[in-house]
Amino acid sequence: MxxxxxxxxxxxxxxxxxxxxxxxxxxxxxxxxxxxxxxxxxxxxxxxxxxxxxxxxxxxxxxxxxxxxxxxxxxxxxxxxxxxxxxxxxxxxxxxxxxxxxxxxxGGDLNSLRKKQTEKMFSDDTIRFYAVELVLALEHLHGSGIVYRDLKPENVMIQENGHIMLIDFDLSTKLSPKTPETRQIKTANPPKLYEQTALKSKKKNWFFLLNKCCNSEISPDDSVHSARLTPYSEFDCIDKSNSFVGTEEYLAPEIILGNGHDFSVDWWCLGVVLYEMLYGTTPFRGSNRKETYYRILSKAPDLIGEATPLRDLIKKLLEKDPKQRISLDEIKGHNFFKSVDWDFVVHLPRPPFIPVPxxxxxxxxxxxxxxxxxxxxxxxxxxxxxxxxxxxxxxxxxxxxxxxxxxxxxxxxxxxxxxxxxxxxxxxxxxxx
CATH class of the missing domain: 3.30.200.20 (Phosphorylase Kinase; domain 1)
Structure with a gap:
């Protein structure tokens, strides 16, 4: 051949x-x-x-x-x-x-299923089911050393039995398997990514980075080689990827900044997906790519409505500092999942939606x-x-x-x-x- x-x-x-x-x-x-x-x-x-x-x-x-x-x-x-x-x-x-x-x-993908709902949004209980299965799928990937890097509703398919299936792994990469021993110790009040950038008056570098990103294709073969706007040498993991890769509205801040990223980018993406299931839109969408990146790096998600465990979880997943972002153990122990039997979910006989034969x-x-x-x-x-x-x-x-x-x-x-x-x-x- x-x-x-x-x-x-x-x-x-x-x-x-x-x-x-x-x-x-x-x-x-x-x-x-x-x-x-x-x-x-x-x-x-x-x-x-x-x-x-x-x-x-x-x-x-x-x-x-x-x-x-x-x-x-x-x-x-x-x-x-x-x-x-x-x-x-x-x-x-x-x-x-x-x-x-x-x-x-x-059953099609999760995005298509959401659009079929009366108000183009899911209920909290439905979100909980799909969130649990997404966490379990990502947990398995991370345990195998795989960073998914492209979690979005279009890549979450519905199987014949109503359970999800992640697809499209062409943006994934392999790092050292995630283990409890490799988790970082969180400090009490570390500086925020964008706050550090602002305090150091890196506006020229900031807009140079955005222009560079907005005029380049997002692909697994591209890397951002611009200056590190927010150095975290004391927190950096040994094993990280520097590829500039992903889908625009779901990109984690550390990918845009080019500081290197690891498994935590998937938890950021999960936060974006949960937000989209709750509100029917992604949290940082701008009128163009540059504005979207600016919002990802500088704006807090607009969690409209009363305080609920789901909104609290989304807020913790959309923490811009990857070292302060909620971890796997904290996610599974979060109040939003307090009644979940994690071992039983994948065997649940009646998921929220089962495709019609x-x-x-x-x-x-x-x-x-x-x-x-x-x-x-x-x-x-x-x-x-x-x-x-x-x-x-x-x-x-x-x-x-x-x-x-x-x-x-x-x-x-x-x-x-x-x-x-x-x-x-x-x-x-x-x-x-």
């Missing part, structure tokens, strides 16, 4: 396109397109595919580096044995695409979908528009409106060799994640 990294040799089952029945295209992300497929054994799988040419065009200096992230995600997925995390069902490799198959979740397996398109042509069509447009343009990583929160606004005219003109790309992009159920 051309341009294949040695990591592609894997013990995972190999999938052949000719043995898969493509039922529909489910959606697309920054790096791939996901299809619902049926195997010869009548098993439904979500097949994530990535175009080789797209990887290699962006990594001309070292084509293998483009595959590194794919194989890292594959290795992470193949290690999972947890009811709230996906299992790698097989690896796909052709001359044009690479990818892998995972369990299919018929569907006959989707029998709804394969009349026309044959050519996966390779379909993916080529999507990324042909993507490559044309990527040149000189900063991607909006919060587009997942705007879905089809941004898709049409950014790509409408060009997508209508793509030659898709009969694979039905235009129809899918026009379909509101085809999501951008």
């Amino acid at each position: 051309n341009n294949v990294d040695d990591h592609e040799k894997t013990e995972n089952a190999s999938l052949e396109l000719r043995n898969l029945k493509v039922i529909s295209a489910l959606g697309r992300g920054a790096k791939g397109v996901v299809f619902l497929v049926r195997t010869e054994d009548i098993e439904l799988l979500a097949l994530k595919t990535i175009l080789r040419a797209s990887i290699e065009r962006k990594n001309n200096a070292n084509k293998k580096s483009g595959y590194k992230r794919i194989w890292l995600e594959r290795d992470v997925l193949s290690s999972f044995q947890h009811p709230l995390l996906p299992k790698l069902k097989g690896v796909l490799s052709t001359e044009k695409i690479v990818g892998y198959a995972l369990d299919y979740c018929p 569907s006959d989707i397996a029998d709804q394969a398109e009349n026309r044959e979908i050519d996966i390779e042509s379909f993916v080529e069509g999507v990324f042909e447009v993507e490559e044309e528009e990527d040149d000189g343009r900063c991607k909006n990583n919060s587009q997942a929160n705007h879905g089809d409106e941004l898709m049409k606004a950014n790509h409408g005219d060009e997508l209508m003109n793509i030659k898709t060799k009969g694979c039905g790309l235009k129809e899918y992009l026009d379909n509101p159920n085809f999501f951008v994640f």
